[in-house]
Amino acid sequence: MFEHIQFNSVAEFLQMGKYTFHVWSVYGLFTVFILVNLFLPRVQRRQFIREQRNKALRDAQLAKNTAVEQERDGASGEAS
Amino acid sequence: MWQWFFRLGSPKWFYEMSGKWLPWLLVLMTVLMSVGVFWALLFVPQDYQQGDTIRIMYVHVPVASISLACFPLMAVAGVITLVWKMKLADMVAKCAAPIGAWFTAVALATGAIWGQPIWGTWWAWDARLTSMLIQFFLLIGVIALRSAIESPDAAAKACALLAIVGAINVPIIKYSVEWWNTLHQPASEFSMDEGSAFGPEIWVPLLIMIFAVYCFFVISLILSTRNEILQRERRAQWVMDIVAKEQV
Numbered sequence: 001m002f003e004h005i006q007f008n009s010v011a012e013f014l015q016m017g018k019y020t021f022h023v024w025s026v027y028g029l030f031t032v033f034i035l036v037n038l039f040l041p042r043v044q045r046r047q048f049i050r051e052q053r054n055k056a057l058r059d060a061q062l063a064k065n066t067a068v069e070q071e072r073d074g075a076s077g078e079a080s
Numbered sequence: 081m082w083q084w085f086f087r088l089g090s091p092k093w094f095y096e097m098s099g100k101w102l103p104w105l106l107v108l109m110t111v112l113m114s115v116g117v118f119w120a121l122l123f124v125p126q127d128y129q130q131g132d133t134i135r136i137m138y139v140h141v142p143v144a145s146i147s148l149a150c151f152p153l154m155a156v157a158g159v160i161t162l163v164w165k166m167k168l169a170d171m172v173a174k175c176a177a178p179i180g181a182w183f184t185a186v187a188l189a190t191g192a193i194w195g196q197p198i199w200g201t202w203w204a205w206d207a208r209l210t211s212m213l214i215q216f217f218l219l220i221g222v223i224a225l226r227s228a229i230e231s232p233d234a235a236a237k238a239c240a241l242l243a244i245v246g247a248i249n250v251p252i253i254k255y256s257v258e259w260w261n262t263l264h265q266p267a268s269e270f271s272m273d274e275g276s277a278f279g280p281e282i283w284v285p286l287l288i289m290i291f292a293v294y295c296f297f298v299i300s301l302i303l304s305t306r307n308e309i310l311q312r313e314r315r316a317q318w319v320m321d322i323v324a325k326e327q328v
Contacts, residue, residue: 006123013122019133022133023136026139027121029139029189030143030190033182033186037179037182037300038299052314052320
């Protein structure tokens with residue numbers, strides 16, 4: 001298998017003949033493209049879950065406050 | 081068959097099933113991609129004219145050909161949205177547009193980098209290049225249209241129509257190299273003879289890369305569709321359960 005490798009040394013492989021920039025920039029771009037598209041959805045998912053949790057907390061707090069207010073209003077209503 | 085079709089349209093069912101498919105798809109993609117990239121970079125013989133730039137083909141051709149799958153996919157999803165009002169179809173169509181724009185942009189960029197040494201120019205108003213650029217702008221148009229319309233239902237319908245109309249560009253891109261004889265070469269014909277211009281030692285790794293990039297396309301589409309499902313179904317109990325349970 002290894003006798004079919006087209007390069008005689010690592011330096012030759014990294015040089016890619018006359019086309020160092022062309023070959024490696026294409027493979028670099030490809031790598032960035034793949035990594036960004038695999039990780040971005042994960043970041044967005046985490047963001048969504050954090051947002052929803054904060055919203056649930058706020059809603060619970062709001063419901064509690066309203067309940068307390070109602071109770072207080074009810075109590076003062078009875079007193080008067 | 082119909083029961084299966086409509087169950088597939090249920091966002092919850094799709095969310096659960098795709099969660100099971102994802103690890104397998106990721107493994108398959110990693111294996112194919114590693115084999116393909118190593119093969120392309122180390123073992124493919126240098127082209128007698130192009131030298132080592134032949135290795136660019138193994139990125140450019142898969143990315144470009146899969147970018148063509150995007151509009152037909154959005155058009156089919158659009159028909160399903162218009163006829164059956166299936167929610168999932170519209171979510172897939174929405175997520176496919178930015179991914180398709182990425183693929184088209186990378187195909188154009190890698191093509192430019194390949195064209196510079198081989199054709200002597202980064203860009204030319206060649207039929208293939210121009211029709212690809214039109215596809216890129218059409219995809220940007222679909223994304224802009226969706227964000228411009230406030231009502232989700234109206235946006236879904238408008239985008240479905242634009243996707244169906246935009247799909248006309250795909251056969252133009254595909255056959256542009258045959259209809260107009262400009263700069264971009266036509267697709268090479270596969271040959272079984274080793275040592276011929278496009279023999280198996282050239283196209284087998286290309287085929288592997290095409291499958292690998294297809295897996296990648298499907299994975300990124302599933303990942304972003306899952307996010308879209310969570311977003312749109314956020315008031316459903318099963319999504320609230322996921323939000324409550326998941327470690328972040």
